[in-house]
Amino acid sequence: MIHQNSLGLALVGAGYWGPNLIRNFNSLEDCSVHWVCDKKPGRLQFIRERFPEIPLTDDFEVVLSDPRVDAVVLATPVSTHRNLALRAIEAGKHVFVEKPLADTTVHAQEIADAGRAARRVVAVGHIFVYNPAIVRMRELAQAGTLGKLCYAESSRVNLGPPASEVNVIWDLAVHDIAILLDVWNQKPVAVTAFGNRYLHPQLLDAAFLHLHFADGSMSQHHVSWLSPDKVRRFFVAGSEGSLHFDDMRAQDKLRHIDQGQDTRIGLSDNESKELFYKPGEIKNVPLPAEEPLRAECAHFLECIRTGKTPRAGAEEGVAVVQILEAACASVENNSARIALSG
Numbered sequence: 006m007i008h009q010n011s012l013g014l015a016l017v018g019a020g021y022w023g024p025n026l027i028r029n030f031n032s033l034e035d036c037s038v039h040w041v042c043d044k045k046p047g048r049l050q051f052i053r054e055r056f057p058e059i060p061l062t063d064d065f066e067v068v069l070s071d072p073r074v075d076a077v078v079l080a081t082p083v084s085t086h087r088n089l090a091l092r093a094i095e096a097g098k099h100v101f102v103e104k105p106l107a108d109t110t111v112h113a114q115e116i117a118d119a120g121r122a123a124r125r126v127v128a129v130g131h132i133f134v135y136n137p138a139i140v141r142m143r144e145l146a147q148a149g150t151l152g153k154l155c156y157a158e159s160s161r162v163n164l165g166p167p168a169s170e171v172n173v174i175w176d177l178a179v180h181d182i183a184i185l186l187d188v189w190n191q192k193p194v195a196v197t198a199f200g201n202r203y204l205h206p207q208l209l210d211a212a213f214l215h216l217h218f219a220d221g222s223m224s225q226h227h228v229s230w231l232s233p234d235k236v237r238r239f240f241v242a243g244s245e246g247s248l249h250f251d252d253m254r255a256q257d258k259l260r261h262i263d264q265g266q267d268t269r270i271g272l273s274d275n276e277s278k279e280l281f282y283k284p285g286e287i288k289n290v291p292l293p294a295e296e297p298l299r300a301e302c303a304h305f306l307e308c309i310r311t312g313k314t315p316r317a318g319a320e321e322g323v324a325v326v327q328i329l330e331a332a333c334a335s336v337e338n339n340s341a342r343i344a345l346s347g
């Protein structure tokens with residue numbers, strides 16, 4: 006849709022994920038999608054059939070030279086993110102880059118530095134930080150509802166994609182690391198990871214990541230392409246309760262469990278009270294019905310308009326890539342503990 010006085014966008018990459026971004030941005034009131042760009046004619050034809058009003062091109066330079074384009078949204082393979090994002094920033098555009106921000110920490114940092122120097126918004130597609138369950142999880146954790154955060158554990162497993170240029174850590178753990186950093190509000194000091202290539206000839210297809218924090222808290226993240234069951238769980242335990250997020254549930258996706266009661270703890274020799282253990286009460290945490298992808302797209306536009314720093318911006322993008330890279334280095338070094346620089 007073309008709107009008066011709205012931000013001009015171009016979406017680059019119309020493969021598996023790009024059309025979701027196109028649909029969302031195209032439905033938002035305060036932006037106009039001026040271009041969809043993809044190198045493959047088949048993907049452009051797919052978009053033409055669904056969004057006949059959007060102009061199409063296979064030439065990224067056409068997008069960059071159009072002065073109506075304020076921002077470029079990249080949904081291209083990870084290996085292209087660095088070059089395309091740097092070109093876009095150089096051309097004066099704001100950029101939204103699908104997750105992960107880049108294929109190496111050095112490349113991610115280059116994008117972050119270029120965005121800062123050019124005063125352009127750089128947002129990264131860490132979609133889960135816009136998921137109402139994770140927004141609420143973060144709010145409850147930060148408000149102290151769970152007491153001191155102790156550990157987190159997640160499981161994100163399914164059958165693998167038919168073709169991938171990245172391994173299961175870069176494909177799946179990227180989401181859980183983004184969630185963890187958002188909820189924990191501190192960065193880990195070290196990473197240990199275990200993984201293997203079972204069915205895939207070259208790429209790790211199952212892995213366990215362990216993150217270690219300076220305050221003694223820790224997290225474990227299981228990712229796999231070998232599971233016929235699709236699992237999407239994220240659990241956070243604190244000294245005074247825990248939160249369970251299960252994205253595969255049709256409802257009650259986020260549940261809070263209080264610490265329960267155990268009268269045996271701290272019992273003195275002279276106390277005559279009844280000894281019992283009562284497990285924590287499980288309560289559903291009500292959530293607003295918001296589509297995370299729509300919230301993510303709207304937030305990017307808001308940041309461009311207001312100069313606000315994105316909730317998932319360059320800094321978060323670099324931090325996640327650094328952890329993914331360290332996890333892969335750990336796997337390749339017999340699961341050595343890899344220290345992370347601040």
Ligand SMILES: NC(=O)c1ccc[n+]([C@@H]2O[C@H](COP(=O)([O-])OP(=O)(O)OC[C@H]3O[C@@H](n4cnc5c(N)ncnc54)[C@H](O)[C@@H]3O)[C@@H](O)[C@H]2O)c1
Binds near residue numbers: 022048063080
């Ligand atoms: N947020 C999510 O949940 C989610 C889900 C899936 C994928 N992704 C991310 O989206 C990105 C794309 O993944 P995908 O699975 O859609 O990949 P894909 O391979 O299906 O699609 C990528 C498209 O980009 C096009 N392309 C590549 N280089 C180009 C260039 N220089 N100019 C124009 N077009 C170009 C390709 O022709 C292809 O159609 C990746 O970063 C991936 O991690 C995010």
